[in-house]
Amino acid sequence: MARAKNNGRPVRPSGPLTSQPTKVSRTTPSPPSSTVRSKKDRTTLLAASLGLTAIAGGLFATGALDPVVHDAVALVKAKAAADKDESAERLNAGKVVDWMYFEDVPEWSQIRKVPQAPRVTERPEEPARPAIAPPEHPHRVLFSGPPPMPTVSLQPPDACMQPHNPVSIVRNYVVTATGGGAVSVRWYDMGDPDTQWYEVVAVPENVIQFDYSRPVPQPPKKFTKVAAADGCQQMNAQVTGLQRGAKYTFTLMGINKSPLNGRVYSITRQRSQVITIR
Numbered sequence: 001m002a003r004a005k006n007n008g009r010p011v012r013p014s015g016p017l018t019s020q021p022t023k024v025s026r027t028t029p030s031p032p033s034s035t036v037r038s039k040k041d042r043t044t045l046l047a048a049s050l051g052l053t054a055i056a057g058g059l060f061a062t063g064a065l066d067p068v069v070h071d072a073v074a075l076v077k078a079k080a081a082a083d084k085d086e087s088a089e090r091l092n093a094g095k096v097v098d099w100m101y102f103e104d105v106p107e108w109s110q111i112r113k114v115p116q117a118p119r120v121t122e123r124p125e126e127p128a129r130p131a132i133a134p135p136e137h138p139h140r141v142l143f144s145g146p147p148p149m150p151t152v153s154l155q156p157p158d159a160c161m162q163p164h165n166p167v168s169i170v171r172n173y174v175v176t177a178t179g180g181g182a183v184s185v186r187w188y189d190m191g192d193p194d195t196q197w198y199e200v201v202a203v204p205e206n207v208i209q210f211d212y213s214r215p216v217p218q219p220p221k222k223f224t225k226v227a228a229a230d231g232c233q234q235m236n237a238q239v240t241g242l243q244r245g246a247k248y249t250f251t252l253m254g255i256n257k258s259p260l261n262g263r264v265y266s267i268t269r270q271r272s273q274v275i276t277i278r
Contacts, residue, residue: 152259154193169195173270175250179278182240185250187270189229194256196264198226200237205247205274219243242277249274 059065173187185200204219219242226237242248250272257264 150259152193169254170252170269173252173272175272175275177275177278178238180240181242181244181277182238183242183248183250183275183277185237185239185252187235187252189233189235191229191231191233192254192256194259195228195254196257197228197255198235198237198269199253199255199266200224200226200239201251201253202239202242202248203251204243205249207246219246219248244277246277247274248277 056065169190169192171188171190173185175183175185177183183202200223202222202224204221207216207218222239222241224237224239226235229235239250251268252270254267254269255264256267
């Protein structure tokens with residue numbers, strides 16, 4: 001049989017393709033059904049174990065498993081005692097204390113129960129009386145202080161204002177030169193009960209010496225006694241015998257006596273401006 005020309009290309013044989021190899025597909029082989037079944041069983045077992053753990057924890061926390069734990073601990077103690085002493089047949093069932101648990105047992109637990117205070121049925125004994133009775137007034141026996149101090153209060157009449165300081169005892173203090181070497185002194189007195197009398201002191205001003213060859217004598221001070229006021233009233237006083245043309249300031253001094261210790265002292269009530277004597 002002659003071979004046909006095909007320009008260098010191989011000639012495909014004719015006839016049925018019985019001797020050609022088949023094409024094999026590259027796919028992952030499927031696992032057997034037994035392996036899939038074992039993985040599902042593991043997942044189910046893990047979920048069941050987690051659920052049982054959660055349920056057991058809840059029962060322990062609420063105290064529902066307290067009887068079971070109590071019996072188990074009692075049996076373990078009895079077994080340990082029996083191993084040591086074979087003749088001991090009684091069950092050593094002691095209470096389970098709180099430190100055996102991870103959490104504290106609630107109050108309504110069968111192991112802990114509700115604490116009950118003991119009831120006192122007998123009457124308590126009366127305290128024994130002392131052999132020597134205490135004093136009736138122990139403070140007077142242990143301490144003896146000085147006698148109480150006298151109480152002094154200033155209570156002027158209703159028409160008189162209550163003074164608030166020593167200066168307020170004398171109000172509206174006015175000094176007027178009346179002529180003839182005299183002045184009139186007027187004031188409104190609040191009536192201090194400690195005041196024994198008043199003194200109007202005429203204090204001369206310093207004389208300026210223009211000619212030291214002919215010095216001018218300094219006028220002396222003059223004291224005028226005035227009786228104390230009896231309550232709130234207007235007071236008037238006259239000061240005479242002053243040097244004409246001289247300048248004075250007039251100070252009202254109160255002579256008081258302390259009601260506590262009887263001390264006599266003087267206090268300045270008012271002072272005037274410079275007054276020129278006529």
